[in-house]
Amino acid sequence: MLKLKEIVIGTCNNNKKTEIRKILNGIPVRLLDLEVFENPPNVIEDGVTFEDNAIKKALELAGFCKMCVMADDSGLEIDALDKRPGILSSRYCGEDTGYEEKCSRLLEELKGVPFEKRTARFRCAIALAEPDKLQFVVNASCEGIISNEPKGSNGFGYDPIFYVPEHELTMAELGSEMKNRISHRALALQLFSERLKELTW
Ligand code: IMP
Numbered sequence: 001m002l003k004l005k006e007i008v009i010g011t012c013n014n015n016k017k018t019e020i021r022k023i024l025n026g027i028p029v030r031l032l033d034l035e036v037f038e039n040p041p042n043v044i045e046d047g048v049t050f051e052d053n054a055i056k057k058a059l060e061l062a063g064f065c066k067m068c069v070m071a072d073d074s075g076l077e078i079d080a081l082d083k084r085p086g087i088l089s090s091r092y093c094g095e096d097t098g099y100e101e102k103c104s105r106l107l108e109e110l111k112g113v114p115f116e117k118r119t120a121r122f123r124c125a126i127a128l129a130e131p132d133k134l135q136f137v138v139n140a141s142c143e144g145i146i147s148n149e150p151k152g153s154n155g156f157g158y159d160p161i162f163y164v165p166e167h168e169l170t171m172a173e174l175g176s177e178m179k180n181r182i183s184h185r186a187l188a189l190q191l192f193s194e195r196l197k198e199l200t201w
Contacts, residue, residue, distance in 0.1 A: 004199045006030045007128070008037075010061040010071035015156035016185070020072075023180050023189040029200055037065050050074060050087060050125040051137055058129035058137075066131055070192070074124040074184060076158045078106070078146055080113045089158070103150050103161045110146055118146040122162065122171075122184040126192050136195045140187035144171070155179055 007029050009017055021031060034040050043060045047053040050073040057071035075089030085092035085106070093105050110118060121144065127137040142164075150160035152172030159172035164182065171179055180186050 004029055004068055004196070006032055006067060008032045008034055008061065008065050008067050008069045010034055010057055010069040012040075016072065016074075019176075019180060019183070019185055020070075020189065022176070023186050024193060027193055027196060027200070029196065032067075034061065034065075040064060043071075045073065045087065047073075047087065050123050051127075051139060053087060054125040054127040055129070055134055055137055058127035059132070059134060062129040063131045068128060068130050068135070070126055070128045072124055072126040072185065072188070074122065076120060076122055076162070078110070078118075078120040080117050080119075081106075081109060099157055099160075100150070103158060106146065106158070107149065107161060115145060120144055120146050120162065122158075124184040124188040126188045128192070128196070135199065138188050138191035138195060140184050140191060142182060142184040142187065 009020055009031055011017055012034055024031065041060060041064055043057045045053040047056055053073035054071050057073065058069050061071060062069040075086055077083040077086050092102050121141045123141045125137060125139045128135040145163045145165060147161050147163040147170055151170045152160050154175055155172045160170055162171040164171060164174065167174060
């Protein structure tokens, strides 16, 4: 059985990396940044699901790093928009468009849609792969409502328009401690740690 001592975090997104490090703090495995490796490939995310993309990223990066790599794919699904932006969340309105603009474009698309029909969820898939071998993949989601206006300045991406009914706040108003308990990434990372235990101790 694979005895894991080190894992590369296969993302260059600093916001994600910070969340991953905070949530996985305490696992008996050293986490390395992808930036440790020179010129990592930009993996084309052409899968149909978050899981497809997470697996593809983990396998390609593990082949490149010659180490175990964890990779995630995540995004926002809005029911009233037929689950858009979904796997295209980071490319919505163009990759170079900032999130203030992306959020206001989504709110524009949802103009007139009543609160009860603004249901949405963040999804996250995380895969762990060795070169040429997928170890496992986990999936989780976090349910919410798209608000009428952006609120809050914590978090990143679509957090300011993602209202969490249980807390009566947007994800960007919640603060990192609470977000890191309830978010799609937090839940997926909990599942990830459980699976990881089988490979590490
Ligand atoms: P990825 O880097 O291809 O996984 O793209 C993730 C996309 O979903 C980006 O557009 C993110 O802004 C968005 N996203 C993923 N997780 C979160 C989150 O926790 N909060 C806000 N937006 C997120």
